[in-house]
Amino acid sequence: MSKLYLASQSPRRAQILTDLGVQFEILQPDPNEDTEALEEEQIGELGIDYVKRVTLAKLDAAVRRLSQRVEFSWQPILCADTTVCMRDQQTSWLNIRDLILGKPRDEHHALEMLTLLNGKFHWVHTAIALQKDPQSDPIVKICSTQVHFANNSPERLAAYVKTKEPMGKAGGYGIQGLGSALIDRIEGSYSGVMGLPIHETTQLLDYAKIPFIL
Numbered sequence: 037m038s039k040l041y042l043a044s045q046s047p048r049r050a051q052i053l054t055d056l057g058v059q060f061e062i063l064q065p066d067p068n069e070d071t072e073a074l075e076e077e078q079i080g081e082l083g084i085d086y087v088k089r090v091t092l093a094k095l096d097a098a099v100r101r102l103s104q105r106v107e108f109s110w111q112p113i114l115c116a117d118t119t120v121c122m123r124d125q126q127t128s129w130l131n132i133r134d135l136i137l138g139k140p141r142d143e144h145h146a147l148e149m150l151t152l153l154n155g156k157f158h159w160v161h162t163a164i165a166l167q168k169d170p171q172s173d174p175i176v177k178i179c180s181t182q183v184h185f186a187n188n189s190p191e192r193l194a195a196y197v198k199t200k201e202p203m204g205k206a207g208g209y210g211i212q213g214l215g216s217a218l219i220d221r222i223e224g225s226y227s228g229v230m231g232l233p234i235h236e237t238t239q240l241l242d243y244a245k246i247p248f249i250l
């Protein structure tokens with residue numbers, strides 16, 4: 037049966053693939069690889085371009101890692117990146133700028149991010165990329181969802197940060213957890229916000245002929 041390599045450390049992505057009934061193996065990162073450099077923003081880069089570039093770079097690194105194994109059988113590789121972004125205050129019709137929010141460095145940073153998102157709309161872009169075999173070009177799909185934060189009190193935001201849920205999550209919240217208490221509406225894909233848009237993922241699985249439950 038065809039199997040898949042998931043080049044991601046995100047437990048949410050693994051859980052979604054498990055729920056879909058996909059046979060997969062997690063491709064562990066190379067401990068010597070500088071992943072921070074990979075995720076560095078370029079000046080003036082829009083969120084959607086950023087997420088696509090980082091996902092393709094993750095895929096490229098994963099393909100290299102796999103082919104360096106002494107013994108390996110080629111199987112399609114899937115990876116993803118999720119980013120939260122808002123229009124920068126300095127944006128104009130002639131110069132559109134995004135403020136890209138990655139994962140918070142610490143609790144203080146998480147509170148800063150949540151305060152920025154509070155009472156407003158923002159975008160969550162998730163790019164997924166799949167390399168079917170060494171010869172073919174990677175296929176990328178981008179899923180963008182608009183999320184609106186309710187007008188939460190500063191005390192509620194601080195209480196949320198204390199739960200530690202914001203850590204390791206883009207924008208400092210998890211829609212699949214207590215973070216959903218802070219959100220009053222979304223337009224788009226819930227699973228995309230969580231880090232792996234299910235519909236777009238099944239399109240890539242179909243393309244790579246990887247079986248799943250449906």
Ligand SMILES: Cc1cn([C@H]2C[C@H](O)[C@@H](COP(=O)(O)OP(=O)(O)OP(=O)(O)O)O2)c(=O)[nH]c1=O
Binds near residue numbers: 204210212
């Ligand atoms: C906005 C949001 C993000 N997230 C998570 C999904 C991603 O795991 C994380 C964004 O970080 P990513 O850099 O996309 O992924 P990762 O570092 O967790 O894993 P890897 O690079 O190995 O694939 O934020 C949620 O779980 N819920 C949410 O509501």
